[in-house]
Amino acid sequence: MVKSITPIRKVFSTHANGNEASILMHELLGEEDGPTIGISAAIHGNENTGSQAILELYRILKDVKLKGRIVLVPVVNPYAMAVNHRYAPNDENDLNRQFPGTPTGTYSQQLAYCFANEFLRKIDVHIDLHSGTDRPTVDYVYIWNNDDLSRAFGSKVLYRPTHGKSGTVFGGTTTTVTVQERNIPVAVIELGGGIVDQRPYIKRTVDGLINMLKTLGAIEGEPVAPPKQTVVTELTGIRPTHGGWLEPLCPANGEFIKGGDLLGRVVSPFTFEVLEEIKSPYENGIMIMQHLTRNLVEAGDYGFMVGNLEGATD
Ligand SMILES: [Zn+2]
Known part of the structure; x- marks a missing residue:
């Protein structure tokens, strides 16, 4: 069983309406020692398939024997998610181009700073969930620095960027740059979206995450071998x-x-x-x-x- 589940709210600023600007994380602590695995979603506010998968995963994990810790961040960009928009509407910055952020910047820059320090720099493995929006549907996994972890998700297509750790490849600095500074395994998932039933994509995401957790030894069970996979570099x-x-x-x-x-x-x-x-x-x-x-x-x-x-x- 999980030893404890603790919601952790980190407040970093205020909104103009007086509400606190914050991130909410869930820390699941296992009975046995082990690495801390961070799983996050909705850094882009209109990509909420991963958030729904984390909800389902949470319901499963709370009754599972766990080794180490899992920190779930179901919604990294809450202000953006509330209005189904890629960016937070109060500054229109792409949060996933602001890392490592600054405590004196705009809302998104401060959010990036908080997320980098309170999450990205405290975990030993990072799995970040992206999806299509309510229009396109996407299906691939990035291989950044750990083939086994990325392959364990089970997608048919994987993408190995040839630009490696370059921080400006997307026109800004993403979470993976901050995470790779510490040489910890990172996998970025792109799955789901579109004006279609998201339940099959949510199920595939949950199944894939569980297989990754088995591969990492965080939960018991033999991981399933991935299907025939194609790795593109372009x-x-x-x-x-x-x-x-x-x-x-x-x-x-x-x-x-x-x-x-x-x-x-x-x-x-x-x-x-x-x-x-x-x-x-x-x-x-x-x-x-x-x-x-x-x-x-x-x-x-x-x-x-x-x-x-x-x-x-x-
Ligand atoms: Zn995204």
Whole structure:
């Protein structure tokens, strides 16, 4: 059994409405000593599939024999999640580009500072859950510094960035940079999203997290071997240049797509004219992100993501 479960609230500032600006964590302490595993979600406020998975995971873990500690942060960016927005609306900063943050900055910069010091720098393993939003659906796992941990989640497609620990690769410094400064294992999961039932994605996330916890020895049981996996080192995000109905035409995530094949098209909701045809960029590609329903988009919104099978490995 878990020895104790302690909610920990860290207050770092105030909101203009007088409420405290804070992060809430749940510390699950096991009977036996062991490493501290941190699992977080919703650093981007409109990616809440992982938050729901942490809720389900919490319900399971409280009755499980645990070795070490697990710290759950179901919602890293609460202000953003409340309005289903990627960024906190009070400063519109991308929280996952602000690390290690500053105690004298904007709300998001102070939140990053608090999250770095109270969570990222106190854990021995980090698993960060991202997803698509309420439009695109995504399905891959980053390999940053620990193949076994990333593979144990069980996704078919993994992405090994060739830019390594570069802090500016996304145009800002992410959690992984702060975590990798201490050379601890980190895995970033991208799964779910879209205007579709999230329950299958939540279940896959919970199953994947449990398999990772078994791999790490935090809970008992033999981990399940991953399925056949493809590791890409290059992927491209393709955004529509027109607003309108984005109609998906591509195969499912994890499936192959040939160069020049249509990923989807943008159709005018008004004239019914095809405004744009979006083609797969690689000779041999694998689907990573797409829209599963006919969604209204603006120019520049997230469209599709395709991995390059050239140079990919098992
Ligand atoms: Zn994200």
